[in-house]
Amino acid sequence: MEDGDTSSSFPIGKSAQDKGLSYVPDCYVVPPPQRSNLTPETTNVPVVDLAGLHDPGERSHIIKDIGSASRGLGFFQIINHGVCQSVLDGALSSAFDFFNLPMEKKLEFMSNDVHKPVRYGTSLKDGIDKVQFWRIFLKHYAHPLKDWVELWPKSPANYRENMGKYATDVRKLALELTTAITESLGIGPTYLNNKMEEGMQVMAINCYPACPKPELALGLPPHSDYSCFTILLQSSQGLEIMDRNDGTWRAVLKLDSALQVHVGDHLEVLSNGLYKGVVHRVALNTERTRISIASFIQTLKI
Numbered sequence: 146m147e148d149g150d151t152s153s154s155f156p157i158g159k160s161a162q163d164k165g166l167s168y169v170p171d172c173y174v175v176p177p178p179q180r181s182n183l184t185p186e187t188t189n190v191p192v193v194d195l196a197g198l199h200d201p202g203e204r205s206h207i208i209k210d211i212g213s214a215s216r217g218l219g220f221f222q223i224i225n226h227g228v229c230q231s232v233l234d235g236a237l238s239s240a241f242d243f244f245n246l247p248m249e250k251k252l253e254f255m256s257n258d259v260h261k262p263v264r265y266g267t268s269l270k271d272g273i274d275k276v277q278f279w280r281i282f283l284k285h286y287a288h289p290l291k292d293w294v295e296l297w298p299k300s301p302a303n304y305r306e307n308m309g310k311y312a313t314d315v316r317k318l319a320l321e322l323t324t325a326i327t328e329s330l331g332i333g334p335t336y337l338n339n340k341m342e343e344g345m346q347v348m349a350i351n352c353y354p355a356c357p358k359p360e361l362a363l364g365l366p367p368h369s370d371y372s373c374f375t376i377l378l379q380s381s382q383g384l385e386i387m388d389r390n391d392g393t394w395r396a397v398l399k400l401d402s403a404l405q406v407h408v409g410d411h412l413e414v415l416s417n418g419l420y421k422g423v424v425h426r427v428a429l430n431t432e433r434t435r436i437s438i439a440s441f442i443q444t445l446k447i
């Protein structure tokens with residue numbers, strides 16, 4: 146499945162783009178069957194406490210929990226993950242500051258080339274109904290950090306430092322999770338080590354402004370991630386995941402200090418379908434802008 150915007154074309158009408166105008170959406174209204182009812186039932190998401198991952202007595206239980214969450218929803222939240230609160234807060238606050246910059250600063254990064262290592266844009270569903278989704282984003286490569294950080298935005302002034310620290314800590318966490326995930330599959334903790342060393346870490350910094358009619362629109366359409374797995378930090382609630390048993394959408398409660406882990410398409414393939422890439426989408430609200438920072442962990446090089 147698609148990642149929600151990688152396959153999409155650029156959301157600026159051609160004539161507007163020619164005239165140098167920014168941002169002329171087709172329509173934000175999604176067809177009725179695809180809308181969120183804004184008060185879906187919440188889902189009981191497994192919370193995995195990683196505190197004992199290096200304790201030989203506890204590791205096997207944690208690995209079992211990761212395995213059963215990956216086989217079930219393909220989604221879990223993690224606590225005691227080793228990324229400290231000040232790093233989480235710093236990344237979110239730099240993300241908010243970036244999206245609050247004057248438009249011309251952000252347009253420097255706008256491109257319709259999906260292979261650009263740093264890219265700002267909005268998402269467009271270019272299929273039937275041509276629905277525009279209520280999201281702006283900044284995407285950038287993050288590993289190895291030294292190869293990419295100089296291409297990241299210079300402003301806000303603390304962006305590179307805060308986002309770089311977060312990216313580095315998430316990388317460390319991702320390597321720990323990789324060993325736990327492959328161990329849970331019974332293929333040993335080092336199965337993906339070399340590939341992960343070389344692999345990509347792409348970050349999507351998503352911004353969903355408050356929406357006057359959230360019942361008509363979506364922040365991101367239903368999709369699963371193309372990654373091996375995705376680690377996600379959010380400023381407030383908004384994610385919905387699909388219950389594979391009955392196709393209904395369930396809201397995910399936000400847990401303070403937790404990070405979310407989404408099983409991606411690559412892990413679904415690697416596990417011969419035992420672990421399932423979670424299908425998810427983003428609902429909106431009238432009150433506040435929501436930020437999420439998705440780190441797509443991949444074994445593939447560019």
Ligand SMILES: O=C(O)CCC(=O)C(=O)O
Pocket residue numbers: 148149349351365370377379383384425427436437439
């Ligand atoms: O904003 C979210 O909670 C989800 C973001 C997401 O699914 C993505 O960037 O692929």
Ligand SMILES: [Fe+2]
Pocket residue numbers: 148368369370425439
């Ligand atoms: Fe996603």
